[in-house]
Amino acid sequence: ETGVTQTPRHLVMGMTNKKSLKCEQHLGHNAMYWYKQSAKKPLELMFVYNFKEQTENNSVPSRFSPECPNSSHLFLHLHTLQPEDSALYLCASSQGAQETQYFGPGTRLLVL
Amino acid sequence: QKEVEQDPGPLSVPEGAIVSLNCTYSNSAFQYFMWYRQYSRKGPELLMYTYSSGNKEDGRFTAQVDKSSKYISLFIRDSQPSDSATYLCAMGAQGAQKLVFGQGTRLTINP
Numbered sequence: 001e002t003g004v005t006q007t008p009r010h011l012v013m014g015m016t017n018k019k020s021l022k023c024e025q026h027l028g029h030n031a032m033y034w035y036k037q038s039a040k041k042p043l044e045l046m047f048v049y050n051f052k053e054q055t056e057n058n059s060v061p062s063r064f065s066p067e068c069p070n071s072s073h074l075f076l077h078l079h080t081l082q083p084e085d086s087a088l089y090l091c092a093s094s095q096g097a098q099e100t101q102y103f104g105p106g107t108r109l110l111v112l
Numbered sequence: 113q114k115e116v117e118q119d120p121g122p123l124s125v126p127e128g129a130i131v132s133l134n135c136t137y138s139n140s141a142f143q144y145f146m147w148y149r150q151y152s153r154k155g156p157e158l159l160m161y162t163y164s165s166g167n168k169e170d171g172r173f174t175a176q177v178d179k180s181s182k183y184i185s186l187f188i189r190d191s192q193p194s195d196s197a198t199y200l201c202a203m204g205a206q207g208a209q210k211l212v213f214g215q216g217t218r219l220t221i222n223p
Contacts, residue, residue: 004155040120043156043200043213056209090155100146101211103155
């Protein structure tokens with residue numbers, strides 16, 4: 001595996017479900033990010049982790065819970081989501097917090 | 113006013129045309145500027161990176177930054193159908209933890 005990988009690629013869940021998104025980077029980077037991409041809107045930064053420490057939480061609702069066990073892995077735990085949370089969720093990594101970001105393919109989430 | 117403004121298009125041009133994509137921004141602290149290309153059902157991939165003002169060329173792609181006007185451009189020469197994608201500008205300030213993205217411009221190159 002190379003670059004940034006994300007699983008699952010597609011996810012359909014009900015509003016009462018609990019699921020997790022996984023991201024793994026094989027680039028030796030120290031910073032990892034979660035973004036939300038909705039139609040006709042700019043990429044929205046959700047969370048930033050730098051050396052496993054959360055350095056940014058962009059006023060994200062608590063139904064989204066990130067976890068970064070090490071510099072290579074990032075999770076986004078989802079529970080009691082709303083239909084408006086349906087979007088493409090992108091993970092990215094960079095060498096440092098100000099460096100070029102490399103994106104994964106995303107998880108397309110549909111909340112019913 | 114949004115920090116970064118980008119016309120979402122869609123923009124449709126014939127194969128071989130020169131394409132110009134642009135973003136304007138309001139934060140004078142932005143120092144580094146990027147263009148990402150995103151194909152349908154894929155994540156964004158870095159196309160060009162520029163630090164401060166000036167031009168940068170890479171094959172058929174040229175990125176320009178005019179900090180005095182707070183305006184950045186991406187030019188695509190000899191456009192190909194494979195260039196059809198959404199192009200996102202992104203920028204960041206020195207010492208900041210994050211990039212700010214434009215909305216993205218959807219581009220179609222017609223054979």
